[in-house]
Amino acid sequence: xxxxxxxxxxxxxxxxxxxxxxxxxxxxxxxxxxxxxxxxxxxxxxxxxxxxxxxxxxxxxxxxxxxxxxxxxxxxxxxxxxxxxxxxxxxxxxxxxxxxxxxxxxxxxxxxxxxxxxxxxxxxxxxxxxxxxxxxxxxxxxxxxxxxxxxxxxxxxxxxxxxxxxxxxxxxxxxxxxxxxxxxxxxxxxxxxxxxxxxxxxxxxxxxxxxxxxxxxxxxxxxxxxxxxxxxxxxxxxxxxxxxxxxxxxxxxxxxxxxxxxxxxxxxxxxxxxxxxxxxxxxxxxxxxxxxxxxxxxxxxxxxxxxxxxxxxxxxxxxxxxxxxxxxxxxxxxxxxxxxxxxxxxxxxxxxxxxxxxxxxxxxxxxxxxxxxxxxxxxxxxxxxxxxxxxxxxxxxxxxxxxxxxxxxxxxxxxxxxxxxxxxxxxxxxxxxxxxxxxxxxxxxxxxxxxxxxxxxxxxxxxxxxxxxxxxxxxxxxxxxxxxxxxxxxxxxxxxxxxxxxxxxxxxxxxxxxxxxxxxxxxxxxxxxxxxxxxxxxxxxxxxxxxxxxxxxxxxxxxxxxxxxxxxxxxxxxxxxxxxxxxxxxxxxxxxxxxxxxxxxxxxxxxxxxxxxxxxxxxxxxxxxxxxxxxxxxxxxxxxxxxxxxxxxxxxxxxxxxxxxxxxxxxxxxxxxxxxxxxxxxxxxxxxxxxxxxxxxxxxxxxxxxxxxxxxxxxxxxxxxxxxxxxxxxxxxxxxxxxxxxxxxxxxxxxxxxxxxxxxxxxxxx
Numbered sequence: 001x002x003x004x005x006x007x008x009x010x011x012x013x014x015x016x017x018x019x020x021x022x023x024x025x026x027x028x029x030x031x032x033x034x035x036x037x038x039x040x041x042x043x044x045x046x047x048x049x050x051x052x053x054x055x056x057x058x059x060x061x062x063x064x065x066x067x068x069x070x071x072x073x074x075x076x077x078x079x080x081x082x083x084x085x086x087x088x089x090x091x092x093x094x095x096x097x098x099x100x101x102x103x104x105x106x107x108x109x110x111x112x113x114x115x116x117x118x119x120x121x122x123x124x125x126x127x128x129x130x131x132x133x134x135x136x137x138x139x140x141x142x143x144x145x146x147x148x149x150x151x152x153x154x155x156x157x158x159x160x161x162x163x164x165x166x167x168x169x170x171x172x173x174x175x176x177x178x179x180x181x182x183x184x185x186x187x188x189x190x191x192x193x194x195x196x197x198x199x200x201x202x203x204x205x206x207x208x209x210x211x212x213x214x215x216x217x218x219x220x221x222x223x224x225x226x227x228x229x230x231x232x233x234x235x236x237x238x239x240x241x242x243x244x245x246x247x248x249x250x251x252x253x254x255x256x257x258x259x260x261x262x263x264x265x266x267x268x269x270x271x272x273x274x275x276x277x278x279x280x281x282x283x284x285x286x287x288x289x290x291x292x293x294x295x296x297x298x299x300x301x302x303x304x305x306x307x308x309x310x311x312x313x314x315x316x317x318x319x320x321x322x323x324x325x326x327x328x329x330x331x332x333x334x335x336x337x338x339x340x341x342x343x344x345x346x347x348x349x350x351x352x353x354x355x356x357x358x359x360x361x362x363x364x365x366x367x368x369x370x371x372x373x374x375x376x377x378x379x380x381x382x383x384x385x386x387x388x389x390x391x392x393x394x395x396x397x398x399x400x401x402x403x404x405x406x407x408x409x410x411x412x413x414x415x416x417x418x419x420x421x422x423x424x425x426x427x428x429x430x431x432x433x434x435x436x437x438x439x440x441x442x443x444x445x446x447x448x449x450x451x452x453x454x455x456x457x458x459x460x461x462x463x464x465x466x467x468x469x470x471x472x473x474x475x476x477x478x479x480x481x482x483x484x485x486x487x488x489x490x491x492x493x494x495x496x497x498x499x500x501x502x503x504x505x506x507x508x509x510x511x512x513x514x515x516x517x518x519x520x521x522x523x524x525x526x527x528x529x530x531x532x533x534x535x536x537x538x539x540x541x542x543x544x545x546x547x548x549x550x551x552x553x554x555x556x557x558x559x560x561x562x563x564x565x566x567x568x569x570x571x572x573x574x575x576x577x578x579x580x581x582x583x584x585x586x587x588x589x590x591x592x593x594x595x596x597x598x599x600x601x602x603x604x605x606x607x608x609x610x611x612x613x614x615x616x617x618x619x620x621x622x623x624x625x626x627x628x629x630x631x632x633x634x635x636x637x638x639x640x641x642x643x644x645x646x647x648x649x650x651x652x653x654x655x656x657x658x659x660x661x662x663x664x665x666x667x668x669x670x671x672x673x674x675x676x677x678x679x680x681x682x683x684x685x686x687x688x689x690x691x692x693x694x695x696x697x698x699x700x701x702x703x704x705x706x707x708x709x710x711x712x713x714x715x716x717x718x719x720x721x722x723x724x725x726x727x728x729x730x731x732x733x734x735x736x737x738x739x740x741x742x743x744x745x746x747x748x749x750x751x752x753x754x755x756x757x758x759x760x761x762x763x764x765x766x
Contacts, residue, residue, distance in 0.1 A: 048333025061269030065330035099156035273467025333616030348464035351721035451478030460605030489671035490582035506749035540651025551580035602637035660720035676709025
């Protein structure tokens with residue numbers, strides 16, 4: 001009887017072992033439950049945020065999906081205290097097992113499972129915890145959780161086979177969500193302590209590892225006392241494991257939690273407008289006409305040209321990973337090395353803010369006090385103002401939301417006329433107030449907008465990019481996305497074509513008003529009226545009559561062609577004589593790129609935003625080189641240099657010298673459109689080309705006074721403030737003593753070999 005009983009026990013034991021073995025085989029091969037394939041196991045963390053770097057090595061920000069702001073950190077870039085704290089707290093025999101700690105597992109089964117001791121500790125290893133985080137869905141019941149455990153054991157063993165112990169530790173810390181959009185140890189260290197993981201102190205490391213037990217419960221921001229108690233438990237485990245001396249343990253235990261907390265947000269970081277532009281630019285799909293609104297066909301043409309000509313535009317959808325999928329900046333952990341210099345970006349933002357927010361905006365507010373139509377021009381009627389505001393109402397998020405909820409037009413209009421609690425923007429911080437939504441539209445329109453771009457004169461590398469004054473409240477990008485009429489800043493292109501056609505800065509033309517068909521251009525000044533004046537004087541004074549006369553002597557289509565060569569790619573420019581005064585709309589970035597031609601011997605440089613792209617393992621995926629094309633001859637470029645320097649030395653840009661005391665060699669051009677709607681300044685030194693635009697959200701929002709609204713007052717000072725900061729920072733390498741590369745004794749009036757373009761110089765003398 002006893003032998004039979006023992007035999008039955010053995011059969012039962014062997015049966016259980018056999019069943020366990022068969023279950024293990026079934027789980028291993030994926031016949032029971034979910035088992036990731038080998039490729040997934042070899043790359044278990046598939047979602048890493050991409051990082052954007054400045055040219056001087058600063059992390060500008062990240063792109064991520066679903067707030068998974070995870071950035072890959074190698075084991076050798078982790079603080080040793082961080083690793084010791086994790087092992088001591090979560091898995092003291094980590095280096096002795098192969099994924100399953102049978103001692104800890106047995107203790108957990110007996111003490112917790114059978115005896116109900118909650119303080120007995122868990123049986124999961126670090127590898128099992130990683131397997132759970134990576135592959136287990138949240139269990140809906142205890143039974144479901146028990147069924148998940150064997151699958152996690154098998155995955156843990158497979159992970160141990162595919163990765164070293166160090167790699168598993170790094171993966172665990174890279175994957176864990178530390179709250180506050182701090183996913184992964186790098187972002188957590190940045191968020192809570194403004195440090196890199198390798199620089200974390202002992203107590204900081206212990207605090208973060210303590211959060212791994214339950215980040216919400218041990219949240220250091222909301223529950224600092226609770227978090228400190230948990231940190232001290234971790235320190236105790238480290239002391240018990242022999243990782244700390246008694247002195248180090250006592251010292252760390254006595255320290256309070258000392259956070260340097262800053263919540264990570266996509267709106268934070270360097271060059272926010274630039275990063276948003278790059279996100280859209282790199283992730284763009286191949287343009288299809290059906291995806292563009294009927295009123296936006298020009299953008300389709302612009303995007304189509306960029307798709308063909310710029311390898312960076314739509315890069316993610318033009319290039320593919322090994323598995324055949326296109327790259328994704330949100331999940332593939334790319335490293336994008338941009339041309340932006342963080343120091344120059346800072347100086348540009350400061351210059352724009354100083355002039356627009358601190359000087360122009362108060363002056364504009366002062367002028368608006370006497371306007372019945374404020375902030376709109378006094379030239380508008382009350383009916384025209386109402387029409388603009390109604391159009392803005394229809395474009396607002398509030399209107400779209402109410403429409404989607406089924407509200408009638410009358411209900412919506414009534415809501416927009418009803419006072420409500422809201423928070424409004426000011427340059428001193430947001431303010432809570434009561435205002436009707438319609439009044440809030442009018443209120444926000446009173447703030448002037450600006451765009452600024454700075455490029456290397458010889459490569460087109462974009463060094464600074466300011467799309468506006470406050471990204472959170474004014475997200476529309478006026479650096480490369482917005483387009484406005486360029487006014488007189490287009491005149492150098494006309495003069496350049498004239499130089500190509502055989503004229504020189506010294507050639508004379510009669511300064512009188514003429515009519516061309518039904519068009520009679522006006523001029524802001526009657527200085528030297530009726531006199532013969534040189535072309536150099538005409539450009540320096542931005543004389544419209546001389547520009548119109550030059551334009552009348554060329555084929556307007558030739559002017560459109562040279563605009564395209566300069567990089568002015570606005571589609572649908574109608575070849576007309578009035579183009580000489582800049583009615584066409586262009587972005588600041590395009591204009592700055594075009595002006596590189598004058599500083600670069602007639603060679604135009606397209607904007608270059610990125611130098612290199614790497615994958616998350618450091619492999620170079622793409623490198624980018626300057627894209628250039630010859631627009632005008634070297635001799636014509638030298639003539640333009642002479643004239644554009646004249647603009648700054650005695651023309652419309654001369655306040656740069658006498659008021660702002662900028663002494664470097666420079667050329668430039670101011671621009672102001674009708675009624676002061678758009679104010680421009682384009683300026684360049686031998687090495688740097690920069691330009692800015694200032695105006696209102698709508699073209700009817702502007703200074704009524706030309707004294708205040710002209711480009712020389714609205715935009716030029718921004719360039720001055722920026723360049724003075726750039727020159728003052730010697731680490732940037734820009735020399736205020738640098739000269740343009742023109743031969744000594746160069747005579748811009750010496751050569752008139754080709755006069756066919758304007759039918760001979762004699763005709764100019766008419």
